Amino acid sequence: MPINIFSSSDETIKTLARFFIETAGKAIEERGVFNVSLSGGSSPKKLYELLAAEYGTAIDWSKVCFFFGDERYVPADHPDFNALMAKKALFDPLKIDAAQVFAVDTTLDPDSAASAYMEAMAAHFKTTPIRLDLSLLGLGDDAHTASLFPHTPVLAEKQATVKSVFLTDKNVYRITMTAPLINQSRQVAFLTFGPSKAAAVNRVLKGEKNIENYPAQLIDPEDGLVSWFLDESAASQLA
Numbered sequence: 001m002p003i004n005i006f007s008s009s010d011e012t013i014k015t016l017a018r019f020f021i022e023t024a025g026k027a028i029e030e031r032g033v034f035n036v037s038l039s040g041g042s043s044p045k046k047l048y049e050l051l052a053a054e055y056g057t058a059i060d061w062s063k064v065c066f067f068f069g070d071e072r073y074v075p076a077d078h079p080d081f082n083a084l085m086a087k088k089a090l091f092d093p094l095k096i097d098a099a100q101v102f103a104v105d106t107t108l109d110p111d112s113a114a115s116a117y118m119e120a121m122a123a124h125f126k127t128t129p130i131r132l133d134l135s136l137l138g139l140g141d142d143a144h145t146a147s148l149f150p151h152t153p154v155l156a157e158k159q160a161t162v163k164s165v166f167l168t169d170k171n172v173y174r175i176t177m178t179a180p181l182i183n184q185s186r187q188v189a190f191l192t193f194g195p196s197k198a199a200a201v202n203r204v205l206k207g208e209k210n211i212e213n214y215p216a217q218l219i220d221p222e223d224g225l226v227s228w229f230l231d232e233s234a235a236s237q238l239a
């Protein structure tokens with residue numbers, strides 16, 4: 001499992017952008033398409049902006065299909081909507097066709113939104129298993145990833161699917177790919193920086209195996225590679 005540590009978040013993001021483009025280029029060359037799942041939250045925004053600003057001609061972006069590892073159950077025009085952040089940072093600047101973007105339909109009820117998303121993925125991939133070329137993931141201070149939060153029922157889900165999850169402490173629903181679905185990815189890349197993530201990074205990578213407390217430990221593709229892109233502060237507790 002490659003653990004890449006960089007002096008700053010900017011260096012981390014620059015390297016992950018190159019990794020993204022290399023991975024995309026190989027996928028397009030080998031299979032004619034690059035199916036990538038984007039992460040949400042604040043960390044990846046600069047990555048998406050950098051890809052749009054400096055890599056607009058590096059690959060054939062018309063051959064890229066975008067999915068989301070998770071989505072907040074809010075309206076599509078809500079500032080917390082992950083697909084809206086990606087639209088502003090990446091899709092609009094690169095003039096990505098809406099048909100290439102698979103966003104969660106949060107006009108449906110949570111369970112229907114999750115099942116509709118899974119149906120849309122299945123229709124796109126046609127064959128099973130659904131294998132994303134790259135899943136980008138972040139890491140929360142509590143060691144969650146996507147919307148796989150500590151002590152939630154979705155952690156026990158054995159199906160490679162998409163589920164809704166109610167977060168009682170936040171009183172909100174999320175829609176998330178399950179760990180088995182993410183684990184079907186050819187590659188997974190965690191982008192994690194900042195001192196607030198140091199304890200979670202150490203627990204996930206070096207701590208006891210405890211997926212209820214550290215859900216990101218669930219990410220372990222059967223036939224895929226997980227890479228971490230960390231800055232020194234997020235890696236500061238790693239021995």
Ligand code: 6PG
Pocket residue numbers: 039040041042043044069070071072082137138139140144145146147
């Ligand atoms: C989300 C993300 C989530 C995120 C982590 C880290 O929808 O919020 O998918 O898993 O990656 O919470 O978020 P930050 O990058 O904002 O720290």
